[in-house]
Amino acid sequence: MARSLSVVIKCVIWAIILTTIPILNAVTVDTTVPPKTHVNPANFKQWQIEFNKKLDVIDELLNSAGLNRQAPSYLNELIYQASPYLLRHAVNPINWVEWGDHAFNRAAHEGKLIFLSIGYSTCHWCHVMEKESFVDLEVAKMLNQHFVNIKVDRELQPDIDAYFTDVLTTVKGSAGWPITAILTTKGEPIWIDSYVTKEQLLKISERFAKIWQTKPKRLLQVAENISNQVASLSLETDSKWSTKQAKSNLNGLLSSLDSEQGGLVGAPKFPSESLLILALQAYQQSPNEALKSQLTLWLSRLTSRGIRDHVHGGFHRYATDDIWQVPHYEKMLYNQALLIKTFSKAGYLFKNQYYIDVAKDTVDFLDRVMKSQTGGYYSAIDADYFKQEGRYYLFTKDEKAKFEAKTINAFAWYQYKSKGLYAPYINKQNSDGESLKKARAVLLSERTKLALPHIDKKILLSWNALLVDAFVQLYMVTDDVYYLLKAQSLVITLEEKLIDNGKLKRAYYLNAAGGEALFEDYVYLANAYQSLYTATFESNWQSKAKSLLREIVNRNLVPQKIRNSSDGELISPDALFYQLAKQYVFSDSVISQAARKHKKMLQNAYLRNPKTSFSSVTSLLSLQQTNKRHTFAQGNGQLKLQKGADNQAKLVINLKPKWHINSHMPNEKSLIATELLIDGHKIDDKAYPKPVIKKLGFNQAELSLFEQNLEVDFKAAGKWLSVKLQACSDEVCLLPESFTFRL
Incomplete structure (x- = not known):
């Protein structure tokens, strides 16, 4: 009897378990297709399955942007993407698709224009436009009915972003994100802008949809005109390369720096690491007090003003004013990497331990906040916090008074945009170090109780490769093997996570590698290997660098034309490729031939943009790197x-x-x-x-x-x-x- 009862109880338990499993695996959230859209039911079913796998991640991403998931949740094909930015838009009512042939084929088949939106996960104005327009049903119905809608993460596809940045600069005179554009079915731009309001977007999209239906040739002519303007950026100039003229241009550039605040004149003020490194190289080649004064002023502003986070560590992306005080609060991995490298070189060149300490402190910040459990480093930290830009880093008047009493006024404070909020900074970079250290510990102990801002947790190959190089530079300056080991460990992580069947991948996210690696990825990783070789003289690093350079050439990854040799916020991969390749001109005929060809293209590109091609000057003039090896x-x-x-x-x-x-x-x-x-x-x-x-x-x-x-x-x-x-x-x-x- 007891045995029979036991069997019955077990059967009941298994029945409960078995009937529960389907419920757990079933679609538990109400989902639907975007309005004015037809989706194959089988495809939509797959979207639902993928959505359920990523539901918690998507909710976290939406919450970080101050958004709630709509009920029902709209789904589109971005649900498959390995990108926080694209995943957040996978539940928009807009029927987004990724950039690719299928999008252009569909546009041609349906006779529709293309609506293009380019942004990234930690972009403030991208958040604003999403809240105002991309979750709005009225906007969604308009765009879905009349356009094929493409969404691009600029950090995953920098080549596409670079092209449309050039288009936006050509048309409007400047560029910023998000990039918003209307294209022909072949992807040629008809209209382009940055952030636009909901009302502007509705008006513009309706106007172009009507013109496309009635006078398509008129828009095609506009597209041809814009494309020709952009194509002219890569045409050869009448000028001829001259080493003497390039040196003169460099001297002119350095003499035009901001003599009162450092860096480039005006606002906003970016760190401009490539220019700063170039200026350090120029000083090493020809030391003079005027340039030294400019450099130390620039470095002082970076370390003491609001662009640096004096509590948590690290640097913000740029300052919105012309005195480096009020930052745009997002933090990018590439800025941290390039500034670690810059301050390492500056510390060595000027025999200034404070600069070395700044570099080390930035490394500590990265390890504390931006390092993943896998060993790679995350891409960025959002500027927004609870729907307000920079709120995570700001203190109320009462908090300020409380901390001033505890820290004995070790910090100075500035008021943020007259909103009753304050941020600390250092008045003098060499003020009492111990007082600052204690004051920072007090502030940090309070701030670490708060949840962090949204962190874009994709691990980008190219940006992490820049960090490898930065660790190596810090090692070569300090001879502290700790930083060499960090560089080697990070390279091993990149090789383990971002090489799939012998092929490099662009990004690692949600435990998977995705996206084909680009020219930039190969070049930056080759540079990381070359830096490790310079530091250690171990042949395996040289072999890896050389192998990647050959792969770049053999896979035809080298651009056939250089449209823009400017560095922007990164180091020009074209300039860096030539700098690396010319080291093998006598030992490898394949690389040698590519180097000679690339040199001519780089010279021509420099002649078109001599005031912004900083890394090209370094490569073409063979300026010596600033380090002890x-x-x-x-x-x-x-x-x-x-x-x-x-x-x-x-x-x-x-x-x-x-x-x-x-x-x-x-x-x-x-x-x-x-x-x-x-x-x-x-x-x-x-x-x-x-x-x-x-x-x-x-x-x-x-x-x-x-x-x-x-x-x-x-x-x-x-x-x-x-x-x-x-x-x-x-x-x-x-x-x-x-x-x-x-x-």
Whole structure:
């Protein structure tokens, strides 16, 4: 009897479990197709399944943007996308589709124009336009009925974004996000703008829909005119490349910097890291007090004003005013990476420990807030917090008074846009460090009790590769192996998560890699490998860099035309590709041919935009990188400066087998001697090691050489060490090379 009852109870329990499972797996949220839209029922069923998988993620994304999921929830094909930005729009009533041939084919088949919206997850005005227009049924009905609607995440498809940014700049004179455009069925722009209100959007879309139905040729002519204007950006100029003129342009650019606030004149003020790095290189090549004053002013404003987050760490994307005080509060991974690199170089060049500390503090911020459990780093932190820009970083008047009492006025405060909210900043960068440290700890302990702003948790290959390079630069300046290990660990993570069957992927999100890697991804990762090689002289890193460069060429990823060589907020991948490729012109014919071709295109692109092509100047003028380690002889040699106690210093020279440099006293006058100079004065001949005397195949006379690994010890009694040398193998001699080190 007891056994029978036990069996019955077990059967009842299993019945409950089995009847519950379908309920858990069934569609539990009311969903529907967007208005004025026909969707294949089978496709919609798949959307529902995908929606249920991502429901919690979508709700979190909507809440972070101050939105609630509509009832019923509208679904579109963006539900498959590996992007926080696109997923949030997957439940809009607008029938969004991704950029691709299917969208253009559909537009041609249905005879509709294309409505294009480009944005990104942490963009303030993208949020505003979404709340006003993209969740609105009136707007959705208009767009769904008359347009094929394409949504693009600019961070996943920077090539598409770059093109339409150029279009917007050509048409309107400036660009910003979101980008809003109406295109022909072939994707040619007819009309373009940035943020527009709901009323403007309805009026514009209705007007173009009517013209398309009645006078399509008129719009096609407009599209042709705009496309021709943009195409002219990549035409060759009448000007000819001149190294002398490029140097003159650089001097003119540097002399036009903001003498009162640093950086470029006017507002908004971006960090402009590429220009700042270029200016540091220019100073190293030709030190002068005027440029040093400009650079230290610029660096001081970045570290002491509101563009830097003095509580949590890190830097905001840009300042909205012309004194660096009021930031646009989003934080981007690429800014942090480039500023870590910049302050590392500045700390080394100016022997300023504070700059090094800023770089280290920025690394700490990234590890604390933007590092994922997988080891990669997230893309960005939103500016908005509970529907208000910057609210997470601001304090009320009462909070300010409370903290001032606790921190003994260690911080200065500025009032944010007259809204009764305040933000702390440093009045003087070298004020009492201990007081600031304690004050920051007090503020941070309170702020960490709050939920963080929305973080875009996709891991982008290119931006993380920039961070690898930044870690390496910080290691080479500090000799702290901790940062080298961080760089190596991050590279391993990128290789594990973003290489799928031997192919690079653009992004990693929701435990999956997605999107084909672009030219930018390959170049930035190759640069990360090359930086690791410069730092370690370990051949595996060089092999990986070279392999990626060959893959870029073999897969035809190199642009056939350079439309715009300007750096923008990143480093021009075109300029960086040439800088990397020219290091292999003697050792790899495939890369060499691509480098020569790219050089001509880069020169032409520079001539069209000499005032904004900062990285191109670095590459074309072969300006030396600012650090304590360099490779030479096409990567077959390494120089490493080491400082010791009592003003002693050592230059370590490493050479690969079959490579040598002439000694400081070569046996033939025609040969270039290895020469070390301190502030223009030769060091004592006794400092050099004993040379090797031998004959080589190309010369029957005995030669005085340095081979393999050697050290030159000297007294660092000066500011600058100059190194001149010429490397040769058993078969060929390369051009002489010169390097400068800060002592």
